[in-house]
Amino acid sequence: MASFDGKRLSGIQRQLHSHLPSDPALRVKSLESLLVDKGYLDSGAVDAWVEIYSEQVGPKNGAAVVARAWCDPAFKARLLADGTAAVAEFDFVGRHNAKIVAVENKPEVHNLVVCTLCSCYPLALLGVPPTWYKANEYRARAVREPRAVLAEFCVVLPPGVKVRVWDSTSEARYFVLPQRPDGTEDLDEAALAALVTRNAMIGTALVQAPGEEKEA
């Protein structure tokens, strides 16, 4: 039974600090051995998770959703009305979230996603978050000075564009539906998906047409 007692947790954290090695590689190895030895964990399952999150699940999932929304107005309408159901039309493996919300960039509004309290992120659509998304710097600054953050990602918005920051405080997971760039009228869904970067779906990049200068 869990204690549900924060002071007890803090006390255990301090005990662990004085008893266990500080090298996380050593500690994680020891933890895995112990969990397997206890019968709480199957190492083959760990291999499988690492494999699918290294190879199968990643930003290409989200890019496929974005490209379809650009090509198929009915799908886009479903996506904006109920992101969870629309994403379920794809057969993504890995961990799904209970609620997915797509937020649409428009000429007058640019969306940016953050989790100030921890690291909530649409795993099934974008894979494992980049280190910077989980870093204290991004978490502290994105809600307070989003334009300074965007400038570091070389995103400078035209005057009159409002920034709307989504702080992921519940189990809803936000991702940005970027604006389709001009000059992509002739591209098919697969070619469009290839333009959509992870950062564009977090909101720290715009989608560039082929041949346009890349984000820094």
Add this chain to the structure above:
Amino acid sequence: MASFDGKRLSGIQRQLHSHLPSDPALRVKSLESLLVDKGYLDSGAVDAWVEIYSEQVGPKNGAAVVARAWCDPAFKARLLADGTAAVAEFDFVGRHNAKIVAVENKPEVHNLVVCTLCSCYPLALLGVPPTWYKANEYRARAVREPRAVLAEFCVVLPPGVKVRVWDSTSEARYFVLPQRPDGTEDLDEAALAALVTRNAMIGTALVQAPGEEKEA
């Protein structure tokens, strides 16, 4: 001219971090050499400050004030009415504070001093603060769970005694006038001063009569 620009200060701090050695002993030595070389500092003056704060200025100053207040009701009245003027009756060397406030422990109230925002402390009365006074743990906890902090210092207050915490947010410097212990009626001012510890004047100890169990 100072910039009075916090973002500029933060930027300089980051530059210093990438350019200077992390060992503070090395860095402080280099800073002293440079300040002397520039003519901004006299090393003999540094020696003199170290000497007086190691030998002359310390809790014995505060203890002398407390003992006098216990022995001389008129002085005690002056001390509580205007701590700055009353302390000026002593010839303390070192750095003086613009305003000194003595807060009196009574049977129904125990006082505790902290500086949550930095490390403000009555230097002329108590000398250099102990490391724990400047530590994040004390600063964070003293205002929120003073009784848990006091318990760590083995101070357990009788029921019905209220704790009053003084957070030193201005240039006023607080120190605690402890209760005179029972059984000290026969002691003179010097003998009483010998009982008064630094922690008793911060509020993390009570004054013990001779022969009583010492604080842990």
Add this chain to the structure above:
Amino acid sequence: MDGMHDLGGAEGFGPIDRSHEDEPFHEAWEGRMFAMAAAMARPADWTIDWFRYARECARPIDYMTLGYFDQWAKAYETLWVDCGLLTIGELEAGKSLRPAQPLAPPLRAEDIRGKAHHPPNPLRPDAAKPAFATGAAVRCKTSGHSGHTRLPSYARGKPGVIQAYYGPQLLPDAAAAGQERAEPLYSVLFKARHLWPEATASEDEVCLDLWESYLEPV
């Protein structure tokens, strides 16, 4: 909990380090830790909010200095020691020194490959009716509490507007305390100028998902 984790709006942080932009894991142990968290058997009373609370209860210095998956490792070690699945002695030894607790069998590779996994669903559609209508003006409560909560300090006492109703969801404050209680959940829109003293001329906005008990009518 008023802890180090509550970083939204904290000032003094510098440029964002993007030197490890693209690898999902920089070192093999990070991937192992990420995967262990998903694959290990868990006691029936485990919740995601209890895990988050364990991260928040880290030593403040660890929260500020350790790598992300290193913090996960510490949080899971802490949770499993807390409920008696493991002991600190066993963690030191890296092997079992006493009988295991009876748990449901852990996932196998074949349960994972090629499949979608759905963590416990926090949505409770019929659990409650919303007190606030879309468009309603609200204000966040001024105080948090010492347990786990998802009302960030930067929003406390601040006025916003209900922009969407998400239906009832389990309240993290209760879930992290071992209770199952659902409450109406809203998407609430705040003007940046109401959150940040320097943003007086800004048209920017911040949206938070907030449970009904975090809000008061204005």
Add this chain to the structure above:
Amino acid sequence: MDGMHDLGGAEGFGPIDRSHEDEPFHEAWEGRMFAMAAAMARPADWTIDWFRYARECARPIDYMTLGYFDQWAKAYETLWVDCGLLTIGELEAGKSLRPAQPLAPPLRAEDIRGKAHHPPNPLRPDAAKPAFATGAAVRCKTSGHSGHTRLPSYARGKPGVIQAYYGPQLLPDAAAAGQERAEPLYSVLFKARHLWPEATASEDEVCLDLWESYLEPV
């Protein structure tokens, strides 16, 4: 500034380490740094509040991990680089590489031994009249600002009572911004139960010194 330094009431901190209880300085360089801060010549626009602000502008990770006098060293290096007394290159070299700025001569040993020193006096007895009487009920402003301030976050929005009037003192917010402005300063008493959500049954109290512009009548 909403920075790491604003620690009052932060949760998750453990026992207080008293292993260095009694030495004023544990290592010689700490004493040198303490003394240098007192003895060095300073530009005319230096203030104690500008120094405090420099400490607050440390890298957050430094604020949480470095020793106290190490932080002083960094703050002073930063201040002297900011105003051009020194360069980073000179700090690296440990010697002067360009002409010094004209400052008043620094203190000598004979100025210090056996004497009392009085730092610049922040009291300005005739600068203003108090708006609040002793016993008046007040509430702290809800927001701080991005500069230096001495209104801790834990008191923002909270109700208290004026218990003493200290006369006008220089406002730290202004002093750290290069301005000299005095304001009435009060000792304000807060009930612990109004500050801390878990202290509902407490009779304990917290007193803060607060300037008039930090307060509103209730």
